[in-house]
Amino acid sequence: MPSLKDLKNRIGSVKNTRKITKAMQMVAAAKLRRAQDSAEAARPYAERMGAVIASLASGQGAGAPRLLAGNGRDQIHLLVVMTSERGLCGGFNSTIVRLARQRANELVAQGKTVKILTVGKKGREQLKRDWASAFVGHVDLSDVRRLGYSNAQGIAREVLAAFEAGEADVVTIFYNRFQSVISQVPTAQQVIPAKFEAAETNALYDYEPSEEAILADLLPRGVATQIFTALLENAASEQGARMSAMDNATRNAGDMINKLTIQYNRSRQAAITKELIEIISGAEAL
Amino acid sequence: MAATLQFDLVSPERRLASVQATEVQIPGAAGDMTAMQGHAPTITTLRPGILRAVSAEGTKAYVVTGGFAEISATGVSVLAERAVPLDEMDAKLMDQLVADASAASSVGVDKDTAEKAMSDLQAMKAAAGF
Numbered sequence: 001m002p003s004l005k006d007l008k009n010r011i012g013s014v015k016n017t018r019k020i021t022k023a024m025q026m027v028a029a030a031k032l033r034r035a036q037d038s039a040e041a042a043r044p045y046a047e048r049m050g051a052v053i054a055s056l057a058s059g060q061g062a063g064a065p066r067l068l069a070g071n072g073r074d075q076i077h078l079l080v081v082m083t084s085e086r087g088l089c090g091g092f093n094s095t096i097v098r099l100a101r102q103r104a105n106e107l108v109a110q111g112k113t114v115k116i117l118t119v120g121k122k123g124r125e126q127l128k129r130d131w132a133s134a135f136v137g138h139v140d141l142s143d144v145r146r147l148g149y150s151n152a153q154g155i156a157r158e159v160l161a162a163f164e165a166g167e168a169d170v171v172t173i174f175y176n177r178f179q180s181v182i183s184q185v186p187t188a189q190q191v192i193p194a195k196f197e198a199a200e201t202n203a204l205y206d207y208e209p210s211e212e213a214i215l216a217d218l219l220p221r222g223v224a225t226q227i228f229t230a231l232l233e234n235a236a237s238e239q240g241a242r243m244s245a246m247d248n249a250t251r252n253a254g255d256m257i258n259k260l261t262i263q264y265n266r267s268r269q270a271a272i273t274k275e276l277i278e279i280i281s282g283a284e285a286l
Numbered sequence: 287m288a289a290t291l292q293f294d295l296v297s298p299e300r301r302l303a304s305v306q307a308t309e310v311q312i313p314g315a316a317g318d319m320t321a322m323q324g325h326a327p328t329i330t331t332l333r334p335g336i337l338r339a340v341s342a343e344g345t346k347a348y349v350v351t352g353g354f355a356e357i358s359a360t361g362v363s364v365l366a367e368r369a370v371p372l373d374e375m376d377a378k379l380m381d382q383l384v385a386d387a388s389a390a391s392s393v394g395v396d397k398d399t400a401e402k403a404m405s406d407l408q409a410m411k412a413a414a415g416f
Binding site for chain 2: 038041042044045046048049052056148149150152204205206207208209213214217218221224225228
């Protein structure tokens, strides 16, 4: 049975914890709004890019660029696993890692080679135990205050270099698609060879310099754009996940305070009752 | 009032402009072109250069380092890799832009392409007045 003083201290410390989680929730909410805004701002570019590439790609026959058609093999799979740099965001990182691990196991079972490029510290830590030998690189975004297109370009450059050098045949990115504050969907998206939904080819365009040249120019950009979109979605998801995790934590701390307060009051009352009984029975004995 | 066309300039990070323009001067990869209403549908890649949009409010110029433009009879949408309004440009930003772009263009391309990109960048720098 904890003493009254212990209980009081407990209550005090849980109250402090609640303050912290509450503050973190507010910060996450503010950051979430910003992350959503930048995801929103990036959307027109990505959509237009996808549409143009899709309409160009649908007209391509056998001579399509390798980024579109693949290099004819699917032996080496590069998995780009995007996670967060910081923890305390609920199941955010675990869901991505679980999806990636599941895919990696499947691929290995099929006799394929798996390589992993991690973006964000948390995913690397979680994958380190089983897949350390598959690591080919790590992108550290912990110093990045605001995600820019150049971050995505950096990752895209690494991925493209690996593809060009024949060190990867299929590239898939793993990230959490933002749906709402309480729901983020872990998503695997294949970026090389590029997959685009076949678009309706509406207008007949003139191409300058040529259709092939434009497609060859656009495909690497398309990869970077997809990665950028994924990074932004991931950032928004992270803040969303953190917000709901901290909301839960705040609520749990509140429940705990209530429980402890009741316990505190009870034991205080018990102590008073005990004293009274002692006094009364002392008086009766006289 | 001259006939106008819808001009959109978007970069991966944000939408920079969306106005009704009377003409848009585009630094195309194969040469400059001006798009006005009724232009034949065209898709062109951009070289680093200055993009100008003439609208009722005057001419607005942007420094772009690459990307592509989609022109139709009623609108122009430019998807630029990096785009900065000319009046927000300063020498430091310009140098950084050139450095970034030349780093990006030196990967995975042959020597001729890389050299062309470099000379385009220098030309862009000169045209912007830095």
